[in-house]
Amino acid sequence: MKIKVFDSASEASKFTAKKISDLIKNSPESRLGLATGRTMDAVYNHLSNQHKIAPFDCSKVRAFALDEYVGLEPRDENSYRYYLDFHIFQSLGFDSNNTFLPDVHMADLNQAALEYENLIIKTGGIDLQILGIGMNGHIGLNEPGSKVDSRTRVVDLSESTLDSNRPLFKDAEIPKKAMTMGVGTILEAKEIVLLATGKTKAEIIKNLVNANVGADLPASFLKTHSNALLVLDKDSASLIS
Numbered sequence: 723m724k725i726k727v728f729d730s731a732s733e734a735s736k737f738t739a740k741k742i743s744d745l746i747k748n749s750p751e752s753r754l755g756l757a758t759g760r761t762m763d764a765v766y767n768h769l770s771n772q773h774k775i776a777p778f779d780c781s782k783v784r785a786f787a788l789d790e791y792v793g794l795e796p797r798d799e800n801s802y803r804y805y806l807d808f809h810i811f812q813s814l815g816f817d818s819n820n821t822f823l824p825d826v827h828m829a830d831l832n833q834a835a836l837e838y839e840n841l842i843i844k845t846g847g848i849d850l851q852i853l854g855i856g857m858n859g860h861i862g863l864n865e866p867g868s869k870v871d872s873r874t875r876v877v878d879l880s881e882s883t884l885d886s887n888r889p890l891f892k893d894a895e896i897p898k899k900a901m902t903m904g905v906g907t908i909l910e911a912k913e914i915v916l917l918a919t920g921k922t923k924a925e926i927i928k929n930l931v932n933a934n935v936g937a938d939l940p941a942s943f944l945k946t947h948s949n950a951l952l953v954l955d956k957d958s959a960s961l962i963s
Contacts, residue, residue: 723950725931725962731919731955735764738852738917738953742769745850747778753842754785755851755903755911756810757862758802760890761919762854766809773814780814784845786838787823788853788862789902792831792876800891824874824901835874835901842907851911855918858882859926859939863902868940872904905943914950916941921957928961 728734742765745752756762773780787802794801803823811821822841828834842848853861858880864872865880879887879898888896908914918927926941930952933942944950 723945723947723952725952725954725959727954727956727959729956731957732764732768734917734919734953734955735761736768738765738915739768739772741850741915742852743772743778746780746783749849750779751782751784752849753845753847754783755788755848755908756785756806757788757852757854758805759854761917762852763809764919765852765917769810770813780816782820783816784820785811785816785822786842786848786903787821788908789900790823790826791897792826792899792901793897794826800894800896826901831876831901835876838874838901838903839907848911849913851908851914853908853914853916853941853944855916855923855926855930855941856883857886857922857926859930859933859941861905861908861916861941861944863900864905864908864940866940867937868905869937870909870943870946871906873907874901874903876901905940909943909947912949914944914947915953916944916950917953918958919955921960923958924961927952927954927958931962 787806790802796803798804824838825834858866863877876899879900884896930941933939935942935945
């Protein structure tokens with residue numbers, strides 16, 4: 723896994739946004755895997771700004787969300803469907819028929835997970851997967867203990883993940899389950915970019931860089947990928963040599 727360190731979080735986010743826009747410009751029918759969360763806010767803001775300055779066609783891009791909470795309706799402001807519609811899909815002119823999230827509203831969630839896996843395969847697989855990293859080393863919502871060959875499935879969220887995300891829910895109850903792409907699903911992407919910024923991520927980035935590959939730190943499995951890039955700012959990289 724290669725590492726690229728920038729002087730600021732803004733520069734790291736802008737670089738990640740440019741990776742996305744370059745792919746779309748060079749391959750208008752590309753397939754994207756998209757993360758959500760606070761780290762991604764700046765990425766999608768830069769991407770929207772790039773699109774305003776020099777528009778590029780996103781209408782044929784197929785986008786797959788990493789995960790979705792179980793129990794939230796699409797219009798709920800805390801759902802990842804709402805997040806992606808608001809931050810990227812609507813402003814960049816994605817065709818709604820080409821934007822996909824795990825169907826957490828099916829009666830049979832195991833079947834929903836299987837259908838999401840099959841949809842990714844049917845469209846040709848993901849060209850570029852964007853990731854963040856949780857404070858406990860999760861990617862997507864693959865919590866510690868997730869296996870390298872895990873597939874899209876329903877997971878129980880760890881207490882550390884719930885604590886990290888709880889402020890976003892204000893007075894609303896945070897769901898304790900989600901459906902996420904598996905580690906194995908993520909590793910099948912042709913290219914992976916993991917972005918981490920800020921001092922709060924310094925400790926987990928140090929652990930990631932130094933860790934042996936294993937389920938205790940799911941992000942460590944990215945070290946086995948031939949085209950994975952870790953994008954950092956100086957703060958998140960401050961504890962690595």
